[in-house]
Amino acid sequence: MTQILMPALSPTMTEGKLARWLKKEGETIKAGDVIAEIETDKATMEVEAVDEGTLTAILVPEGTEGVSVNTPIAELNGGATAAKAAPAAAPAPAPVAAPAPASVPAQPRAAVAEKDWGPTKSITVREALRDAMAVEMRASKDVFLIGEEVGQYQGAYKISQGLLDEFGPKRVIDMPITEHGFTGMAVGAAMTGLRPIVEFMTFNFSMQAIDQIINSAAKTLYMSGGQLGCPIVFRGANGAASRVAAQHSQCYASWYAHCPGLKVVAPWSAADAKGLLRAAIRDPNPVIFLENEILYGQSFEMPVADDFILPIGKAKVEREGTDVTIVAFSIMVGLAMQAADALAAQGISAEVINLRSLRPLDTETIVRSVKKTNRLVTLEEGWPFAGIGSEVAMQIMENCFDDLDAPPVRVHGLDIPMPYAANLEKLALPRIEQVIDAAKRVTYK
Amino acid sequence: MAETATRKPRGKGAPKGAEPGISKPELTRAYRDMLLIRRFEEKAGQLYGMGLIGGFCHLYIGQEAVVVGMQLCLKPGDQVITSYRDHGHMLATGMEARGVMAELTGRIGGYSKGKGGSMHMFSREKGFYGGHGIVGAQVSLGAGLAFANWYREDGAVAVTYFGEGASNQGQVYESLNLAALFKLPCIFVIENNKYGMGTSVDRASASKDLSKNGSPWGIPGEQVNGMDVIAVREAGERAVAHCRAGNGPYLLEMKTYRYRGHSMSDPAKYRTREEVQKMREQNDCIETARRLLIEQFGVTEAELKVIDDEVKAIVQDSADFAQTSPEPDESELWTDVLIDDASVVAGGR
Numbered sequence A: 001m002t003q004i005l006m007p008a009l010s011p012t013m014t015e016g017k018l019a020r021w022l023k024k025e026g027e028t029i030k031a032g033d034v035i036a037e038i039e040t041d042k043a044t045m046e047v048e049a050v051d052e053g054t055l056t057a058i059l060v061p062e063g064t065e066g067v068s069v070n071t072p073i074a075e076l077n078g079g080a081t082a083a084k085a086a087p088a089a090a091p092a093p094a095p096v097a098a099p100a101p102a103s104v105p106a107q108p109r110a111a112v113a114e115k116d117w118g119p120t121k122s123i124t125v126r127e128a129l130r131d132a133m134a135v136e137m138r139a140s141k142d143v144f145l146i147g148e149e150v151g152q153y154q155g156a157y158k159i160s161q162g163l164l165d166e167f168g169p170k171r172v173i174d175m176p177i178t179e180h181g182f183t184g185m186a187v188g189a190a191m192t193g194l195r196p197i198v199e200f201m202t203f204n205f206s207m208q209a210i211d212q213i214i215n216s217a218a219k220t221l222y223m224s225g226g227q228l229g230c231p232i233v234f235r236g237a238n239g240a241a242s243r244v245a246a247q248h249s250q251c252y253a254s255w256y257a258h259c260p261g262l263k264v265v266a267p268w269s270a271a272d273a274k275g276l277l278r279a280a281i282r283d284p285n286p287v288i289f290l291e292n293e294i295l296y297g298q299s300f301e302m303p304v305a306d307d308f309i310l311p312i313g314k315a316k317v318e319r320e321g322t323d324v325t326i327v328a329f330s331i332m333v334g335l336a337m338q339a340a341d342a343l344a345a346q347g348i349s350a351e352v353i354n355l356r357s358l359r360p361l362d363t364e365t366i367v368r369s370v371k372k373t374n375r376l377v378t379l380e381e382g383w384p385f386a387g388i389g390s391e392v393a394m395q396i397m398e399n400c401f402d403d404l405d406a407p408p409v410r411v412h413g414l415d416i417p418m419p420y421a422a423n424l425e426k427l428a429l430p431r432i433e434q435v436i437d438a439a440k441r442v443t444y445k
Numbered sequence B: 001m002a003e004t005a006t007r008k009p010r011g012k013g014a015p016k017g018a019e020p021g022i023s024k025p026e027l028t029r030a031y032r033d034m035l036l037i038r039r040f041e042e043k044a045g046q047l048y049g050m051g052l053i054g055g056f057c058h059l060y061i062g063q064e065a066v067v068v069g070m071q072l073c074l075k076p077g078d079q080v081i082t083s084y085r086d087h088g089h090m091l092a093t094g095m096e097a098r099g100v101m102a103e104l105t106g107r108i109g110g111y112s113k114g115k116g117g118s119m120h121m122f123s124r125e126k127g128f129y130g131g132h133g134i135v136g137a138q139v140s141l142g143a144g145l146a147f148a149n150w151y152r153e154d155g156a157v158a159v160t161y162f163g164e165g166a167s168n169q170g171q172v173y174e175s176l177n178l179a180a181l182f183k184l185p186c187i188f189v190i191e192n193n194k195y196g197m198g199t200s201v202d203r204a205s206a207s208k209d210l211s212k213n214g215s216p217w218g219i220p221g222e223q224v225n226g227m228d229v230i231a232v233r234e235a236g237e238r239a240v241a242h243c244r245a246g247n248g249p250y251l252l253e254m255k256t257y258r259y260r261g262h263s264m265s266d267p268a269k270y271r272t273r274e275e276v277q278k279m280r281e282q283n284d285c286i287e288t289a290r291r292l293l294i295e296q297f298g299v300t301e302a303e304l305k306v307i308d309d310e311v312k313a314i315v316q317d318s319a320d321f322a323q324t325s326p327e328p329d330e331s332e333l334w335t336d337v338l339i340d341d342a343s344v345v346a347g348g349r
């Protein structure tokens, strides 16, 4: 007897819905037959049988949600040719953990009030991004989306779901794998006043096109004495995903933030994603919009107001505190919030700043906070050398050195290419203990 | 039929009169290697489903004839480089199944000590230069391998594999020009499996015959039935002969097909199940080889069973090894970032 287990169908999947059984108990199954359909957060996937035999029992009825990976879902009575059941899990720990929290930390207790946008609803970052593009595309015919798999495939990470249906193939444009070429083409179109949104499947592939982004998009306004602007958005997943190794896991925040002529934005919540993407699309400048794959499926409360938008260049105090300022962006804001909870339990009150925008950097908000707490911890996934944390720390030196009661501490990804092995990957990325330790170090606790 | 029996060349552009064909031992080896790749990939898919393999995992199922047929044409010292869809290439170059599978599970026994994963493995000993995740990047690197052969005048040939999707990247065309300009011994093999992720070749390439993609630079090209290991081998021999003779690069467009999704998380809604099923049933490279062995070379079912059992045992052993080999030690985080070599300033070597 062979057990059929709930399969993992994507790098980030931990559970899924067993949507449909295509085989009944008692039916004979050949290797390769589709036996069931499973819904993950990204897509509905067909499950093929690996072994041959008779389906003796269905253990998880169709329609069941939240079935964990590796749960037995059916039993197969193997014929003579059936493969041996796969060996039991290894003695070493099975690699499952995503590098960051899957749940959204508790809402801040006393966040500094932003403009009150009224009622909110819970929405995923993925939907927020899609909605932002849809709204701006409805508002202006000059806005279009261009990239690999954005149309018929509905987005490699399903961000552009439904956009092709609504806007058609002239405005949601599938590209061959030619990043350098289509980026240059989009930059050229932007120079005429069109407003392209260029999706990089992930920012790792923007390296193929970085010449056009920096030498063409970022500098032409200057070189033309202000004649030729470039209203364009480059967006896609940035930073570490899960177990995709060195060439597919790195943070480009400091690379792009280094360059004058660009704006660089890194949203954390769904509200950040929608509000900032709308602003980026309307911005007359080239904007690098750094998303995060692990955040795509996370839900947050977001204002429902039609005109909801957030300014580029303003940080948000996500949680107020008095003892230490933790500055983070993108997925690391979640980690900072968790650390702040843990620190509160130990009597340390941490203020968490979500940078939102890296260039321009909202130095004013950071300085105001450090003047209050007198201590700074920076937190980022990327490498330390010339990183965002280094820049934030230097801004503090220049602006309020005398207010510091301790040298700032940077928490960051290790200074190495991302390893694949599950245990090493976990160690290569910032962990909550490190944030807590850093906060204690600067508060001498 | 006798062991030395040859078959008519079937690749387009085959020179008249030449009959490279294939011998019984060669076809037997090809069958065994293709089967090993197939079974290995099926096992990898299973381990992925169990959560033992993470991240991206691109299976080569369906395309086995391409790399196995080409490998029959190569000699020790020749080099191979490819994309992230690399497990088959590694097994074909003779890399150990254990080391490949243990890399997939991220264990110290893997070819990259668990630090590279599915997309990044290498073996200098076997002439395998990876295992690359950035679409198209390996094509320039492959030209570089050929450049080294040209520079050293060592007679070796570099085989550079890439997908039809990758064939649209700018650096591919830069590399074709460079290879032709310097007459580099480089075989460019386009594995045209009809799709780059969810985009079919006709939605991505204005060029309808990819074998002509090198023609502006005078690079000879052929379209080859990549589901037929004998056709692949015949075309491969022509390409290798051309390169070894110092005539510069050669381009082969292998018409092939992947049966599985692009990676493990691809719902594959861009093609019908019938399309996949039809390919499997009518053109499967392993079935075709099996039939030929029986019908033309008189191989018995019992003899084939011995091969099947051997392959199964290798794959099971690799899976066991990949689960018992420990995770890399924490100290491995910091190794291999740079080579620490004090002798550099100590004077010549």
Ligand SMILES: Cc1ncc(C[n+]2csc(CCOP(=O)(O)OP(=O)(O)O)c2C)c(N)n1
Binding pocket: A148, A177, A179, A201, A205, A208, B083, B085, B133, B134, B135, B136, B162, B163, B164, B165, B166, B167, B191, B193, B195, B196, B197, B262
């Ligand atoms: C520069 C770059 N762009 C995009 C990707 C994402 N990606 C990975 S594989 C792939 C499709 C490649 O198709 P093809 O070259 O035909 O190879 P196949 O997967 O069919 O073997 C894409 C778009 C990438 N890895 N690198």
Ligand SMILES: [Mg+2]
Binding pocket: B163, B164, B165, B191, B192, B193, B194, B195, B196, B197
């Ligand atoms: Mg392809």
